[in-house]
Amino acid sequence: MKSQARERLIFALDVDNFEAAEKWVKQLREQVGVFKVGKQLFTRCGPEVVHMVQAEGAQVFLDLKYHDIPNTVAMAGLEAARMGVRMFNVHALGGAEMMARTVAEIDKLYPRGDERRPLLLAVTILTSSTEQTLREVGIERPMAEMVPRLARLAKDAGMDGVVASPKEVPLIREACGADFAIVTPGVRPAFAAMDDQKRVTTPAEAIASGADYLVIGRPISAAADPVAAADLILEEMAGALARG
Ligand SMILES: O=C(O)c1cc(=O)[nH]c(=O)n1[C@@H]1O[C@H](COP(=O)(O)O)[C@@H](O)[C@H]1O
Numbered sequence: 105m106k107s108q109a110r111e112r113l114i115f116a117l118d119v120d121n122f123e124a125a126e127k128w129v130k131q132l133r134e135q136v137g138v139f140k141v142g143k144q145l146f147t148r149c150g151p152e153v154v155h156m157v158q159a160e161g162a163q164v165f166l167d168l169k170y171h172d173i174p175n176t177v178a179m180a181g182l183e184a185a186r187m188g189v190r191m192f193n194v195h196a197l198g199g200a201e202m203m204a205r206t207v208a209e210i211d212k213l214y215p216r217g218d219e220r221r222p223l224l225l226a227v228t229i230l231t232s233s234t235e236q237t238l239r240e241v242g243i244e245r246p247m248a249e250m251v252p253r254l255a256r257l258a259k260d261a262g263m264d265g266v267v268a269s270p271k272e273v274p275l276i277r278e279a280c281g282a283d284f285a286i287v288t289p290g291v292r293p294a295f296a297a298m299d300d301q302k303r304v305t306t307p308a309e310a311i312a313s314g315a316d317y318l319v320i321g322r323p324i325s326a327a328a329d330p331v332a333a334a335d336l337i338l339e340e341m342a343g344a345l346a347r348g
Pocket residue numbers: 116118142167169193227229230231232267268269289290291299301319320321322323
């Protein structure tokens with residue numbers, strides 16, 4: 105169960121330089137199967153940092169949350185796939201055409217079934233957002249309606265899964281079925297602070313509700329002993345997986 109949990113634990117490499125990223129990858133290799141390279145690190149280091157993670161034998165979630173006109177996102181997605189990342193994401197709010205064009209480009213590069221094909225993920229509503237955040241940008245519908253609606257839009261456009269709060273996993277499963285990946289940030293073990301996350305659950309709750317992958321950053325990176333914190337999280341995940 106622990107090795108299964110490891111494949112589902114994604115550590116957010118939210119650092120500002122190559123050396124720090126490399127240190128985390130070497131330190132957490134036994135606990136973590138996938139490392140997330142996001143906007144800060146990628147803007148600083150570029151593809152070199154993706155290749156470093158791959159050279160260490162781990163997989164990469166390229167978290168650049170593309171949101172632009174359909175052709176621009178599709179072409180950016182193509183470059184992400186060419187880097188050999190395991191998964192990358194776009195904002196579902198970019199719309200059906202943007203997602204479908206991206207899927208179509210990836211289909212041409214690596215058809216479904218090709219092991220090099222990355223998982224194409226759509227961010228629904230960020231885990232730092234509240235109902236108030238939605239109102240501010242003119243979305244009057246409630247979170248519980250928006251998240252499954254965006255997830256369904258992503259599925260119908262051919263995307264492989266979504267990034268969403270663990271709180272909304274049951275709603276997404278209901279809208280999209282079992283064969284759809286759900287990646288959940290906003291995970292906080294009992295020992296960690298909330299930071300800027302708003303819609304959170306514990307690792308065990310996230311797995312029990314049906315999340316496939318957990319993205320965790322500060323609860324590990326800010327811990328006094330990060331390896332011990334990652335081990336605790338893995339144990340909690342493995343326990344929930346065993347309970348089925
Ligand atoms: O796409 C993401 O990874 C993401 C989506 C989302 O809705 N919320 C969210 O926190 N994230 C990312 O997940 C990570 C969470 O980090 P911690 O809050 O430190 O555990 C950060 O790197 C965020 O950029």
